[in-house]
Amino acid sequence: xxxxxxxxxxxxxxxxxxxxxxxxxxxxxxxxxxxxxxxxxxxxxxxxxxxxxxxxxxxxxxxxxxxxxxxxxxxxxxxxxxxxxxxxxxxxxxxxxxxxxxxxxxxxxxxxxxxxxxxxxxxxxxxxxxxxxxxxxxxxxxxxxxxxxxxxxxxxxxxxxxxxxxxxxxxxxxxxxxxxxxxxxxxxxxxxxxxxxxxxxxxxxxxxxxxxxxxxxxxxxxxxxxxxxxxxxxxxxxxxxxxxxxxxxxxxxxxxxxxxxxxxxxxxxxxxxxxxxxxxxxxxxxxxx
Ligand SMILES: [Zn+2]
Numbered sequence: 001x002x003x004x005x006x007x008x009x010x011x012x013x014x015x016x017x018x019x020x021x022x023x024x025x026x027x028x029x030x031x032x033x034x035x036x037x038x039x040x041x042x043x044x045x046x047x048x049x050x051x052x053x054x055x056x057x058x059x060x061x062x063x064x065x066x067x068x069x070x071x072x073x074x075x076x077x078x079x080x081x082x083x084x085x086x087x088x089x090x091x092x093x094x095x096x097x098x099x100x101x102x103x104x105x106x107x108x109x110x111x112x113x114x115x116x117x118x119x120x121x122x123x124x125x126x127x128x129x130x131x132x133x134x135x136x137x138x139x140x141x142x143x144x145x146x147x148x149x150x151x152x153x154x155x156x157x158x159x160x161x162x163x164x165x166x167x168x169x170x171x172x173x174x175x176x177x178x179x180x181x182x183x184x185x186x187x188x189x190x191x192x193x194x195x196x197x198x199x200x201x202x203x204x205x206x207x208x209x210x211x212x213x214x215x216x217x218x219x220x221x222x223x224x225x226x227x228x229x230x231x232x233x234x235x236x237x238x239x240x241x242x243x244x245x246x247x248x249x250x251x252x253x254x255x256x257x258x259x260x261x262x263x264x265x266x267x268x269x270x271x272x273x274x275x276x277x278x279x280x281x282x283x284x285x286x287x288x289x
Pocket of ligand 1: 023025099103138139140
């Protein structure tokens with residue numbers, strides 16, 4: 001075991017990094033959840049349609065004002081239904097990356113189905129923008145050893161796991177770590193009865209500001225994840241702009257896409273390649289919690 005709290009070597013003398021990532025889920029999770037039969041109700045699809053109608057444009061306008069390039073993870077079904085989406089993002093200088101075919105959840109599919117969905121998605125990206133995507137983010141941020149092996153086979157980096165607060169290598173895969181607590185969905189996703197009421201954007205904005213300051217003070221990566229249909233609302237975009245303006249204006253912070261960060265990490269030759277944690281077979285003895 002190596003105990004090492006040394007600062008991660010960010011490029012060009014930067015002290016920390018920040019990445020603005022958008023999971024353009026749009027209608028995909030609804031299509032996946034209702035794949036065996038759609039209810040005759042329209043509130044949820046209408047709510048989700050807000051992202052492609054309005055939310056994403058408001059968000060990318062905000063990013064243009066800040067000259068901030070982001071990483072957009074797009075399920076293939078969303079790209080298929082909105083053929084201008086991927087070309088439009090590329091034209092604006094953003095990065096596009098994989099996020100499942102129909103936002104299929106790992107627990108619902110076999111290894112073979114995962115592989116087929118991944119290859120189908122790559123083909124669609126190539127058809128629509130003429131370039132092969134280089135990165136992947138798992139729907140709902142769950143992964144399996146098979147998925148890691150497939151990403152390695154297809155030479156993709158990943159951004160779905162939380163085992164570090166700087167880029168790291170896991171089973172040969174470059175991992176750009178995420179954080180649930182810097183994801184808008186856990187605070188604001190509200191689709192009616194059964195969901196917790198959305199939190200105050202003022203409170204969450206202040207919390208994210210504190211997270212950003214601490215992460216950057218410790219030399220880490222501030223990886224933010226937002227969704228087209230959740231954070232595209234006016235006050236939430238304003239909170240994001242207020243949060244990100246000082247980050248992009250700070251010369252000590254490297255504001256970069258996941259792909260930029262992955263490429264940088266792959267140039268470092270002294271970083272350990274972590275293996276998956278060993279889970280003891282018999283966890284019933286000797287553990288009280
Ligand atoms: Zn998603």
